[in-house]
Amino acid sequence: MEQHGKDEPAVLDVVVTTMASDSHTWNLVFLQLLLEELGHRVTNLGGCVPDELLVAECRRIDPDLIVLSSVNGHGFHDGLRLIAALRACTELAGTATVIGGKLGIDGPGDPARQRELLAAGFDGVFEEGGSVVEFRSFVDSLPAGIGSLPSGTRSLPAGTRSLPAGSGALR
Numbered sequence: 001m002e003q004h005g006k007d008e009p010a011v012l013d014v015v016v017t018t019m020a021s022d023s024h025t026w027n028l029v030f031l032q033l034l035l036e037e038l039g040h041r042v043t044n045l046g047g048c049v050p051d052e053l054l055v056a057e058c059r060r061i062d063p064d065l066i067v068l069s070s071v072n073g074h075g076f077h078d079g080l081r082l083i084a085a086l087r088a089c090t091e092l093a094g095t096a097t098v099i100g101g102k103l104g105i106d107g108p109g110d111p112a113r114q115r116e117l118l119a120a121g122f123d124g125v126f127e128e129g130g131s132v133v134e135f136r137s138f139v140d141s142l143p144a145g146i147g148s149l150p151s152g153t154r155s156l157p158a159g160t161r162s163l164p165a166g167s168g169a170l171r
């Protein structure tokens with residue numbers, strides 16, 4: 001695990017990806033640039049990533065954070081399927097995992113949709129561009145190196161499973 005000075009922000013290993021049905025890629029480029037600008041290391045898996053490949057790459061990389069992005073309208077259903085697969089995997093059961101973008105076809109901010117995604121195991125739900133500020137706060141709250149801890153010993157910092165105003169992150 002890396003050592004950081006008191007004022008030095010944690011450097012996270014982050015996997016940015018979309019899901020099997022979604023071929024949009026500029027959302028991923030945006031997220032990669034945002035996270036790299038914040039000083040984090042990003043592996044961008046690209047568009048239309050099959051479930052098995054996504055899980056296998058996350059197991060191989062053992063990231064501190066997994067960011068799922070979808071804008072084609074299938075994100076809610078794809079996300080429910082994916083989080084079940086990730087949480088069923090021992091090594092990834094405790095890895096911080098969020099989803100964002102345009103998750104349905106009826107616009108952003110459906111509280112029932114956000115609640116369901118959080119209940120299914122996501123640590124945060126960030127819909128549309130307006131959620132980027134909340135996403136940055138979430139990322140800033142994560143300590144580095146949690147991805148490489150043995151499963152069962154990881155725990156997100158107090159307050160990260162939270163619901164700040166305007167976003168779907170649990171508190």
Ligand code: B12
Pocket residue numbers: 021022023024025026027030031067068069070071072073074098099100101102103104105106107126127128129130131132135
């Ligand atoms: C370019 C584009 C395409 C290109 C994509 C090319 C490529 N290589 O990326 C092509 C032509 C392939 C395409 C295809 C389709 N598209 Co299209 N596409 C667009 C378009 C015009 C721009 C998307 C874009 O690049 N935006 C720029 C990026 C930077 O912005 P963004 O994707 O919105 O991401 C922002 C936020 O959503 C947010 N965000 C995204 N993810 C995350 C994650 C987190 C954690 C956070 C914090 C934030 C966040 O941050 C980003 C910056 O603000 C949009 C319309 C639009 N104006 O948005 C439609 C749009 C996304 N497409 C749409 C649709 C329906 C389709 C198709 C189904 C069309 C069809 N019938 O074939 C297919 C789906 C293909 C597939 N298998 O996924 C719809 C989605 C509808 C919805 N969700 O309600 C849109 C919104 C158009 C519309 N108004 O109907 N598309």
